[in-house]
Amino acid sequence: MLSKLLKYDFKALSKALLPIYGISLLLALFTRIFNMLVDKFPMFSVPNGFISAAFVIALIVIPILTFIFTILKFYQNLVKDEGYLMHTIPVSKSSLILSKTISASIYLIVSVIMVLLLLFIGVYGVWFDNKSIETLIKVFGYIDKTFLVFMILSIIIGVLLNQVMIYASIALGQKHNNKVIYSIVYGFVLYNVTQIGSVILMLPFMLFDSNYQKYVQTSNFSDFGLINGFLGLSLIISILFIIAYYFLAVRMFDKKLNLE
Amino acid sequence: MSLVEFKNLSKNYGIKQALINANITFEKGKIYGLLGPNGSGKTTMIKIINDLLQPSSGEILINGKEPGIESKKIISYLPERTYLNMNMKVSELIQFFKDFYDDFDEEKAIKLLEKLKINKTDKLKNMSKGTKEKVQLIMVMSRKAELYILDEPIGGVDPASRDHILDTILTNFNEGASIIICTHLIADIEKILDQVIFINQGKIVLNEDADTIRNKKKTTIDKLFREEFKC
Known part of the structure; x- marks a missing residue:
């Protein structure tokens, strides 16, 4: 039953979070494009500023939103009206909560990976490059x-x-x-x-x-x-x-x- | 062995007593009408059977055991509210019921949906309240359960559709199973009841065979209810 619960918990979180991740990826892409454009056409500096600001906000907000959604889904699913269904399906309470914990934890890890991915798509070569990564690895080496x-x-x-x-x-x-x-x-x-x-x-x-x-x-x-x-x-x-x-x-x- | 048995069961919400020393049994193969005014304790009883509320004292047994995973396998419950995930499509809901209830009959659900002209690909959030209730009822009645508990199954449905809904209930419940129907609309359902339970201020005030009421008391259940709960 745990695998079935996981299927529905992942589906519910995906429906809420994937559109946000998708928009963030687009934002990263635009940041990259505008960063390139602004070098050649200074008139793009204003929209570039706005997009860069939105990009920074997305970087901060993605893990926070993911965390909030996992809690909201838990509350709606087990305490609000949906609880009437979830608590009357023949599964143990431990499975219900374990499924929520696993799906939320994996999505939180995915949100961190998303932030790294956004950084690479949006500002690799601008905010950091190969050299900075090598320096970081060296520091970790010590x-x-x-x-x-x-x-x-x-x-x-x-x-x-x-x-x-x-x-x-x-x-x-x-x-x-x-x-x-x-x-x-x-x-x-x-x-x-x-x-x-x-x-x-x-x-x-x-x-x-x-x-x-x-x-x-x-x-x-x-x-x-x-x-x-x-x-x-x-x-x-x-x-x-x-x-x-x-x-x-x-x-x-x-x-x-x-x-x- | 009784299907459901309340033994000296009481339920308090803070200082308010919602159920007081309820002693009642529900047998197999009968249709029960659980009737009472607002706030009388009907929904509390139903929620306790479904393990959604815990009794303050006393005991409840379903097939001789406390409510739990085993009782949920045999009870098909329709609450008085919409309990579905509104982001789901009807087809996803069918899959959900198929995944979690071994006794769910997908074919029957699809036939009933077609009969009521409800599209499987429609999202629940785009449906009217009445259609959502119909979908919910179809899901509940498409299980081959031992006990169906229906809390206000026709409350949100227009009068023209009520007979159709009642017909859906009567022609689709598992043979040999029991039904507990809780409603205010007594006149609409009284013809299908085998046993009538009146509940008032947390106390069971009547538990009688429906035919006895009709024949011996020479009255309808609706009239008897109006006399009993006259303001």
Whole structure:
């Protein structure tokens, strides 16, 4: 059943997001064309300015819009009228939420890829070129590989944690009559629980690990071993929160569903 | 074993009691009319059967089990609102029902759509409210379910189409299955009912065989309802 749910979740997100991605690609193409034109015909400098501004806005807005749409789709599909259908199909609540989590996460990754693609189409050779990419790769070459992997993982896990945390907030908020307001309130509560919880879980490491103490005293920022340990621990804690919020959302929809 | 059984079930919304100690069973093979004024608790009962609301106390059993995946396989539910994804075409909706309900009869759905002159390629968002309701009813009645729960199935349909809709319900439900119909339009549906349940302010005030009402009380269900709930 999960594969069937995924099919419909991807379809729903695609219908909302692909047109926006398409328009952004066109915008990138126009940016490229106007950038070339303005070199030869200065009269294009004004439209070029407008298009470049719209292009920059698109770069910023695409991941944000993707994030907003994934949350909106979750809310409309499970808490609003569509919930009457989704909660009466014979599938488990865990599949419903897992499907939403997977489709949203993949679309968020796609949105980052889209931004990179837009940059290459629109401003490669203008804002950056082969040389800047080589420099970037060189800089990354100096950085510890494990650290790099942990950093990338931290970004992905961080996005996933936010996603599942918001799902759990909505699942808690739907119990009440004013579902939107309560979802926002629970969102703030869970955000603070995550922050405070993470610090508490890290405390033993910070207080009792002698290496960490030494690190703080000497401020040796090149000690990647210790930083990686710290990042690894924070990753484990984030994963624990993801699991906890996922099961919280499943439980709320399973035992406390309130489609009043 | 009863198909649906409410045991001392109550449901509160904050301090408001929507259902009070409901004890009732729904048997197989009968058509039930769940009737009551606005806010009497009809839709709450229906939502509890469909696992969309949880009881505050008491128990509900469907085929002897709590509502869940198994009960959803045998219940075909038509809510009082449009629950469809408006960006879908009718053909996509058919595929959706086919994907999730093993008992969905695609051929029957297509025949019913053709009968009502509804185009498969039309998008739901471009349809009138009445047509959306017809599409929804067709999807629900094209399942070979054990229990059909229809909340206001003719509420948004013009009087001329009501008989046609009722005919669709009666000629398409699975043989041996039960139907629970919840509506205000009693005169339109009373001829098809086997059992009548009146509910008022969260309490079941009558649960009687429809023929008994007609023969012994020498009245129509509509008249009896008007007397019972006179303001």
